[in-house]
Each structure stands twice: as structure tokens, then as C-alpha cells.
Amino acid sequence: MQINDYLGEELEHIKKAGLWRQMEVAEDLPSAARIVIEGRQMINLCSNNYLGLAGHPEVKKAACQAIERWGASATASSLMAGHTELHRRLEEKISEFKKTQGALTFSSGYLANLGIISALVGPGDVVFSDRLNHASIVDGIILSRAILKRYRHNDVGHLEKLLREESKKGKGENKNKDKKMREDDKERGGAGSKNKCKDKNNNIRLIVTDTVFSMDGDIAPLPEIVSLAREYDCLLMVDEAHATGVLGPGGRGGVEHFGLEGQVAIQMGTLSKALGAQGGYVTGSKQLIDYLINKSRPFIYTTSLTPSMAEAALKALQIIDKDSSFRNKLWQNVNYFRDAIVEAGFDTGPSQTQIIPIIIGQPDKAIEFSRLVYQEDIFARAIRPPTVPKDKARIRVSLTAGHTQADLEKVVQVFAKTGRKLRLV
Numbered sequence: 001m002q003i004n005d006y007l008g009e010e011l012e013h014i015k016k017a018g019l020w021r022q023m024e025v026a027e028d029l030p031s032a033a034r035i036v037i038e039g040r041q042m043i044n045l046c047s048n049n050y051l052g053l054a055g056h057p058e059v060k061k062a063a064c065q066a067i068e069r070w071g072a073s074a075t076a077s078s079l080m081a082g083h084t085e086l087h088r089r090l091e092e093k094i095s096e097f098k099k100t101q102g103a104l105t106f107s108s109g110y111l112a113n114l115g116i117i118s119a120l121v122g123p124g125d126v127v128f129s130d131r132l133n134h135a136s137i138v139d140g141i142i143l144s145r146a147i148l149k150r151y152r153h154n155d156v157g158h159l160e161k162l163l164r165e166e167s168k169k170g171k172g173e174n175k176n177k178d179k180k181m182r183e184d185d186k187e188r189g190g191a192g193s194k195n196k197c198k199d200k201n202n203n204i205r206l207i208v209t210d211t212v213f214s215m216d217g218d219i220a221p222l223p224e225i226v227s228l229a230r231e232y233d234c235l236l237m238v239d240e241a242h243a244t245g246v247l248g249p250g251g252r253g254g255v256e257h258f259g260l261e262g263q264v265a266i267q268m269g270t271l272s273k274a275l276g277a278q279g280g281y282v283t284g285s286k287q288l289i290d291y292l293i294n295k296s297r298p299f300i301y302t303t304s305l306t307p308s309m310a311e312a313a314l315k316a317l318q319i320i321d322k323d324s325s326f327r328n329k330l331w332q333n334v335n336y337f338r339d340a341i342v343e344a345g346f347d348t349g350p351s352q353t354q355i356i357p358i359i360i361g362q363p364d365k366a367i368e369f370s371r372l373v374y375q376e377d378i379f380a381r382a383i384r385p386p387t388v389p390k391d392k393a394r395i396r397v398s399l400t401a402g403h404t405q406a407d408l409e410k411v412v413q414v415f416a417k418t419g420r421k422l423r424l425v
């Protein structure tokens, strides 16, 4: 078979379904709120630079100084020579910020999820995962070969039902089914079996949820999930990617937002959104960190985080600690924009945060909406299946502290006009 025949056929299917994806070239990113494409400067509604820290003078200076001192690359994996003083200082800062015993950095948030989940659970173990969790969580579970039980989005009743069913299961059922896989797994040095939170068959049970969901912008009911994890003796892991720097009185994330410090065993997040740098982290007990250093393949077998990004993230955390003005401005923008866009007749779904979906429905209509607002210098991308459910194609707006009141007023006005044109409002 000719590779291009095969690929061409697949690509035709994608095009026919209206799901063709392509990248736009950003010619400049002058601020969190601006992007230049095809020579035109536009209002950017697609950035995760929520606090604008990627362009903060102190963050940029920290990154530049780190490059001057350490060079452009870590040049080795963490367990070889890639774990620098900068990594150590950042990890200390993360655990202080999150009020935990230790932290570990990964080259990206995606790799953090892959690395945490695949190290903690293995064949025969069960992971209870919110249906709308980020793809990197899903991929981590697939890599682990644990059993995936998806519960309906933010539905603690459904989660409890699945937990109850699982705890009633016949003795050894999962274990026997996956014995062979478990043996294979030992050979490749995967998840061991010396862990707490196991059922009577020695299988580990893990509940995992985003705290802020990346496509709907709603917040997980964490207090209820924490109670269920305790009641059913499960490990609990949260993904704070969109919540770090944003939620909670100190910007420490969803766990702080709900006052649940000390009650979530595994917290991960990214350095690449509100922190304006790049990389991922996990934070928790000293044992968790030691375990991952020894067991997590996406940590072990890759070059460590670029030193300049460690330094940039450290500076961003220091800024977040001493200056809440960026976070306050972000929330002011969120509250204004959500009210105004709902007032204009749009459906923003369950959004409670800086991620505000404008639900449109059919993929082609979402694309058309995006194209029309583009003509008015607003960059807002359509999100289509399989990233979101079939009839829930949308424009995904993410706001930053860098957007001005005038920006938001223009967006509301152009969206309202476009919505009327496409008969959405």
C-alpha cells in the first residue's frame, strides 16, 4: 500500500466531515490579548496566558538570564545530568505554593499526566475518570492499561454508582483477567503493587478529575469527590492546568478554592498556562515524588524541562504570590464578559471561569462564526468533535488579564452581530 494513498483517503474523510484542522501562523504575539496573523493585529481569544505573565518583563528577564547562565537546553534527562539548581528551586517553590511536601517537574503538562497515571496504576487497577477530562489524562490511563471507568461529567451520583459497583465485584475478578498483563508489566518495570488504597484483590482505585474543565470552563465538585474518595478508599488526583494561578484566594488552584488543602493526594498542573512558561508539575507527598522519580517513564526517559522555563515559572509564581492584581483583573473581565454575552443571547454552557464556550452546535456553523469574526479582527477558534461532543461545536473563548474593557465590548458587539446573521440569537 502506498502511504499517500492511505493517508489521502483518511484526509478526505476528515475534510468531508467538516473536521479539517490546520494551524495558523502567529506572526507576533504582542500581548496576551493580541495576535498578528497575515499582517493583521487581532484581539486574541485563544490564549492560555491568563495572567499575561508570559510577557511580564520580570518573567522574560528571568528566562533570558537563565539562558545566559545555563544555555538553551537542559541537555540531559533529570536522572542523568538534567536536574539543575533551577529545577530544584522551582520544585521547592511549587510545593510551598501548593502547601505540599514535594513536587516534581515534567517537560510538559501532557507528559505529567502520562507519567503520573501510568506509574501509579497498572493492569487490574481501576481509574474513575470524568468523561470530559483532558486528553492527556485519558492517554495516561490508556498507557497504564488500567481499567477505565468514565463517569458522567461532574456527576457525583454516577461516580458513586460506579464506585459501589466496583467495590461489590467478585473477589479476584479484575486480577485474574489481567494477571498476564500484570506480569508483563512487572517486566517492563511498571506500577508495582506496594500501594495503599487497594481493594480486597490488591487492585488500586484512582479517581481523577480536572478542577477547571478545558472546554466548558466549569469547576469540578471537589468537596463531594474528596468525600467519595475517602469513603471508597480511593486515591485522588486532580488536574489544575486551568486553575493554577486563577482559582482560590491565593491563586493556588481548585484545591485552595474549596479549602481542601491536605485532602488531595496528587495534584498536577502545567507551567504553560497562567504561569506563562512551559512544562508540567506534580505535587504531593515526599513518597509520591520519590515513587515517580523511580517509576515514571515519561519523567525518566526524556530531557528535563528547559532551565530557562524553570526559572520563568519560578518568577511567575513569585509574582502571583505578591501581586493579586493580574488575577483580579482576569476575574473582572470574566464577570463582565460572561454577563454581557449571555445578555446578547448566547449559550455559554456551564462556564464559571475564564474559559467561556459559545455553544453553536453544528461544526460548519462554528467554523463560519469563526471566519466571520476573523474578518473583524477577532481571533476565536471553533472547537469541533472529537474534542467536544457531536452537536456541541463551539467557539471557545479564553480571557486574560490583558484584555481591556474596550476589547471585550468590541467582542460582544461583533459576536452579537454575527450571532444574528447566523440565526443563533
Ligand SMILES: *Cc1c(COP(=O)(O)O)cnc(C)c1O
Pocket (backbone or CB within 6 Å): 108, 109, 110, 111, 113, 134, 136, 210, 214, 239, 241, 242, 270, 271, 272, 278, 279, 280
Ligand atoms: C493544557 C492541559 C494539559 C497539558 O498541559 P501542557 O503543559 O500544555 O502539556 C493537561 N491538562 C489539562 C486539563 C490541560 O488543559
